[in-house]
Amino acid sequence: MTTSMSSSASSDPGSAVTHTGVAPNGVSTNGSAQNGSAPNGAAVANGSLLKVPAWRLADAFDRAAPSYDAMVALSPGYHEQLRRSAQALMSRAALPVDRPMRVADLGCGSGASTAALLDAARSAGAGTASGANDPVVTGVDASAGMLAEAARKSWPDSVSFVETDALSWLRAQPAASLDAVLAAYLLRNVTERDAIVAELARVLVPGGAVALQDYSVAGRPLAGALWAGVCHAVIIPLAVINRSDVPLHRYLYRSVRDFDSVEVIHDRLTRAGLADPQHVRHSGWQRSMVHTLTAVAP
Helix, strand or coil, X not given: CCCCCCCCCECCCCCCCCCCCEEHHHEEECCHHHCCECHHHCECHHHCCCCCCCCCHHHHXXXXXXXXXXXXXXXXXXXXXXXXXXXXXXXXXCCCCCCCCEEEEECCCCCHHHHHHHHHHHXXXXXXXXXXXXXXXXXXXXXXXXXXXXXXXXXXXXXXXXXXXXXXXXXXCXXXXXXXXXXXXXXXXXXXXXXXXXXXXXXXXXXXXXEEEEECCCCCXXXXXXXXXXXXXXXXXXXXXXXXXXXXXXXXXXXXXCCCCHHHHHHHHHHCCCEEEEEEECCCCCCCCEEEEEEECC
16 A cells, blocks of 8 residues: 655655654644544543453554555555545535635545545546645544554645544534545444544535445345455464464454444434435455445535
8 A cells, every 4th residue: 555646745755753743744643542542533441342451453553554555455456445435425525616625534544545535536626636726635543653654655735644533533623614524444443433424414515525435244144254254264364474463353353243234324324414325336356345335415
């Protein structure tokens, strides 16, 4: 996942993320990854997600961050799925005519989804590759390590990153202040899912759009069996062999197994007042497991 943006107005890559104030490359931090928040806002007080007090999701992502890009590059279709989700989002969002587009990438991780979002916004007519009238993009994640990897990449000045959980960040935004929001692999990792979706509906301008991308196998026995087989035969054994964070990979398996069905996510969107949810189906061997839902603010 070695995504790099080429632009005449790029900031200096290679800067480290700090935990006070604003770090280089536009990464602002509040230290939330150190005080009980998991990536994307999941509460993990006392390690409750895995019932293991010594293990925290945010810390696990921090440890995985240096090799994360290389790891997801081995996942067939990973980047193409992010591109399709970002393009689907932009196909539904109304472009502002008198100001730059304002978009957010919640659970941005090391920046692959942010790059896909920026490219899709430019392709839709919001800004150009030269940086002229570029969309204002904010990437949000609670893992300092993942944001440090994002900050090493080259970005236009209109892109910034914030270290905090998604729900807190959304609650701090004014109503009707965002044109589009991408949340890839976010909802599964948060506990207050209804609150997240309600805040998404609140912060979108009329005609704004949201895209939620994640694994979902609930209600689909064949997809669930495929996911279990891949995890137990490949993903977790490789983690053991490579001496990587085995609890993180076991959490990945269980979090997907226990996550909402596509139908439940659809209902969450409509209950929050978002209109016309649409299901984007991905191709490849993961087509029964990876799903994207888009919706618009009326």
